Amino acid sequence: MKKIIYIFIILALVLTSCDKNESLTQTKEDSFNVLYNSINTLNYNFSTKNSLNSLSQNDIQKIPFWKRLKLIAVCDLSGAIIGGTLAGGGGALGGAILFSLGAVLGPSEYVVVNSSSIPTIEFEDNNLGEMHNIIINEIIEENPTLLNSDFDATLLIELVTAKMIEHNIDISANNNFNQIFNVESKTMTDNILKSESISEAMDVIANSRPELRLETVAIERYLNMAVQIRDQETRLDYTQEFMNVVDKSNIPVSSKQQINSGLAVFENSSVLWEQ
Numbered sequence: 001m002k003k004i005i006y007i008f009i010i011l012a013l014v015l016t017s018c019d020k021n022e023s024l025t026q027t028k029e030d031s032f033n034v035l036y037n038s039i040n041t042l043n044y045n046f047s048t049k050n051s052l053n054s055l056s057q058n059d060i061q062k063i064p065f066w067k068r069l070k071l072i073a074v075c076d077l078s079g080a081i082i083g084g085t086l087a088g089g090g091g092a093l094g095g096a097i098l099f100s101l102g103a104v105l106g107p108s109e110y111v112v113v114n115s116s117s118i119p120t121i122e123f124e125d126n127n128l129g130e131m132h133n134i135i136i137n138e139i140i141e142e143n144p145t146l147l148n149s150d151f152d153a154t155l156l157i158e159l160v161t162a163k164m165i166e167h168n169i170d171i172s173a174n175n176n177f178n179q180i181f182n183v184e185s186k187t188m189t190d191n192i193l194k195s196e197s198i199s200e201a202m203d204v205i206a207n208s209r210p211e212l213r214l215e216t217v218a219i220e221r222y223l224n225m226a227v228q229i230r231d232q233e234t235r236l237d238y239t240q241e242f243m244n245v246v247d248k249s250n251i252p253v254s255s256k257q258q259i260n261s262g263l264a265v266f267e268n269s270s271v272l273w274e275q
Helices: 002-049 064-104 127-141 153-166 174-180 183-194 198-208 210-226 232-248 253-273
Strands: none
Touching: 002 210, 002 232, 064 127, 064 153, 064 183, 064 198, 064 210, 064 232, 064 253, 127 153, 127 253, 153 174, 153 210, 174 232, 183 198, 198 210, 232 253
16 A cells, blocks of 8 residues: 555656646747747837838848858858857857858858958847857968868867967867767758758758757747848847847747847858858
8 A cells, every 4th residue: 555655656746747847848938939929029010110021931032131141141140059059158159150160161152251350240248249250250361271171070179169268268168069060060051051941941950959949930030030121230220129129038048148149140140251
């Protein structure tokens, strides 16, 4: 009899634990659903204010801005959110740089913008995008043949790690760079490069990292609006408003950091590369 009672107690504890896990999962999904509604409201108000028409995925593909930068900027963005998941802030920066360089390795049709000063875009409380551009520019200047080299994950990790140390960026979790960036990551960036739509590109990320499924839905809604805004200043206003909506939401802090770091990298990448 005691044994039966003991079994029932254990079973009750297991079921209670499962209920708590389901509740936590549901709470996260609920908070993201509220965020999606807030994003829809932002997109509607912003498009109305700026006389933007809602475009289909097919129409979006014809926009020069999207065709020019989707390949690199979305790869950079994916590196930031994946890196942030595995290794925090330093991982987000390292991941963004590694995915960016990995996507353009050779021979590359992309080069860093020829400018007297490296172009960067500042965002409130988030300098990850700026550092992304600065470090990539320095690596390419010091290794002029790199972009025409074959893919070498080990070499890229060494170059990026050294630069992050030079800039006094915390790389205490840099052992995870091998998880963030490897042959699998190269396959992922190649698939993003082949994608025909924003939705398809986001599916590549979500299928590779299912734990980021909710975050990629939010980012997809951002991209669908952002690529329609031709004027850069207007787009940056939208990006900052989007970040504010994310910050004010009840989604987990880690998710807020992943999304907003990804957007900061996306915008900075869009002014860094040219064909």
